[in-house]
Amino acid sequence: MEQNLKNLVNGEFVEASTSERIDVFNPARPDQKVGSVPSMPKEDLERVFAAAAVGARTWKNTGSLERGKVLLSAAELIRERKNELVSTIVTEMGKTTAEATGEVGKTAEFFEYYGSMGRDEFGQFLPDGRPETFAARLVEPLGVVLLITPWNDPLLTPARKLGPALISGNAVIIKPATVTPLITLRLAEILHEAGLPAGVLGTVTGRGSKIGDALFEFDQLKAVSFTGSTAVGKDIQHRLSPRGVRVQTEMGGKNAAVIMDDADLELAVPTIVAGAFAQAGQRCTATSRLIVQKGVAARVRELIADAVRQLTVAPGETEGADMGPVVDEASQASIREHISRARSQGAEVVAENELSGAAAEAGFFVAPTFLQITPDQDLWAEEVFGPVLGMVEVDTLDEAIELVNDSVYGLSSSIFTRDLGQAFDFLYGVDTGQVSINQPTTGWDIHHPFGGFKDSGSGYKEQGHDALTFYTRVKAAAIRTK
The missing domain is CATH 3.40.605.10 (Aldehyde Dehydrogenase; Chain A, domain 1)
Structure with a gap:
């Protein structure tokens, strides 16, 4: 009605x-x-x-x-x-x-x-x-x-x-x-x-x-x-x-999650997938950059790619839907243009969900997309506000912190590690208003102060x-x- x-x-x-x-x-x-x-x-x-x-x-x-x-x-x-x-x-x-x-x-x-x-x-x-x-x-x-x-x-x-x-x-x-x-x-x-x-x-x-x-x-x-x-x-x-x-x-935000070699991948991967693709990525706190230490990079790529392919994209009232449409045609076109430009600049599409049913036939749906990128590509810096996740690899925690801070935005960041020392180095080293350890970049409670630094x-x-x-x-x- x-x-x-x-x-x-x-x-x-x-x-x-x-x-x-x-x-x-x-x-x-x-x-x-x-x-x-x-x-x-x-x-x-x-x-x-x-x-x-x-x-x-x-x-x-x-x-x-x-x-x-x-x-x-x-x-x-x-x-x-x-x-x-x-x-x-x-x-x-x-x-x-x-x-x-x-x-x-x-x-x-x-x-x-x-x-x-x-x-x-x-x-x-x-x-x-x-x-x-x-x-x-x-x-x-x-x-x-x-x-x-x-x-x-x-x-x-x-x-x-x-x-x-x-x-x-x-x-x-x-x-x-x-x-x-x-x-x-x-x-x-x-x-x-x-x-x-x-x-x-x-x-x-x-x-x-x-x-x-x-x-x-x-x-x-x-x-x-x-x-x-x-x-x-x-x-x-x-x-x-x-x-x-x-x-x-x-x-705005261009939030980064870091996965270290010692991370619990059974915790990290589903958390990051939800942070990137839930609500069709249309959150200021959505995870849009993934920084992975090289020792686990291959395994992380494989696990996230599998998860992206298995997402159920459908109208919101559909039972079992993981992701609905984006809000309007302009958003749909903008997100698709970001993905196309990333490809033209050399980004590798690691996994892209195949839309089916109602999502493939009509509506402002965008296929959840996971890419391997580099920090010199536009997708690294620009806010997409859609279901798109870009991944880079690093050798050390210092490199990871430097890349988290390599943004005009400073809203939210997270790290997955079992090492308390690494966790606190990250906590004090990143320039974001929200910092999570073994938690998503999204999901703050009502009584927690919320807000970002820099252009966020x-x-x-x-x-x-x-x-x-x-x-x-x-x-x-x-x-x-x-």
Whole structure:
């Protein structure tokens, strides 16, 4: 059934001022329309920001216990509506049912985690050397914050940002990706039902070419949290820095996993295959570079090649599917072009999955591909954001660390080894915001600080208590009591 949804503006679900709508299609079956959302013109944004300014005052003056109760109620509603939300993610974005189920579960956990912070401390008393003086560190919300969220985790990423933003007392305006807006509007319905006051959450759906610039023009805007491409993230930083608007970016990645000669291959190989090809490789933390010590390189090549050939690629609702389609035709063409260019530059295709059934007949599917490459080829440096894994061989750990750091990105890395000394050398030697030992480059929990270095992100972390820093400001207070 098609989901034809409306935007949440000032506590009401409304159409755009024009009749134009954006249609949403199933990437596994591109001729299947799954819903539509309003295509808001920039003239509609003034009402959204005005409502948020009022909502920010209301929500700031709402006690943290009450704010927490709303988030906890939202978590409960998300779990109650799991099946509906999973179906929306599968048909709108293309994830497998298992992947979408995991995303819905994590989303509930985010609201549960931050909802429980309603009972946490927000500030502290401070000693003061002056006589009869009371001093304190007060933590306040920023006001109106804008969240720009991506299509690859269209429910989880909004939750990752909304949780800390709302428990801190901010009003939020959220702009989901144009290809996957339905699930964000469903989440807005849940938060509205959970008890958010009017104006505390507003949703904006529309094409970036029409409203993208206008989103940053309003004086009410105090902060922007963005997840997406590095080029867009840097543009937002440059655009807003002169105004003092706080910017958080979570951008690209070219994540590397290292396998040393002493590694447990029964652990390493399936972990890396899942990290590279689950979610069709469409994760900022996906494993896209594999660095293998030469003593086990031949065996690793063989095991990963076998695993790639055995992956089941099919529409997301297919039982037993390991990988669904990529999100749209443009992504499909871009990924295939990366593979073609790698071949033309001398990369060896070690294994390529043979698509069959529905995946071979229609839809935006890309065959999972495993290549032997060299660091001077484009595939080594460029983010593909698809089911493509490139492998190189090294002699030593020092070489491996040097190659991990040979990237403009610094999001996530991992090493597989039984040697504790090698593990710690790697831990301290790599220039990535996330480091794993005998774990994937993907898969961080909700309470773990998340974010990369270099061109992968800003200095503000997401998740955990660290996430609150971006959405709050500190006010120092001193009061002479007599």
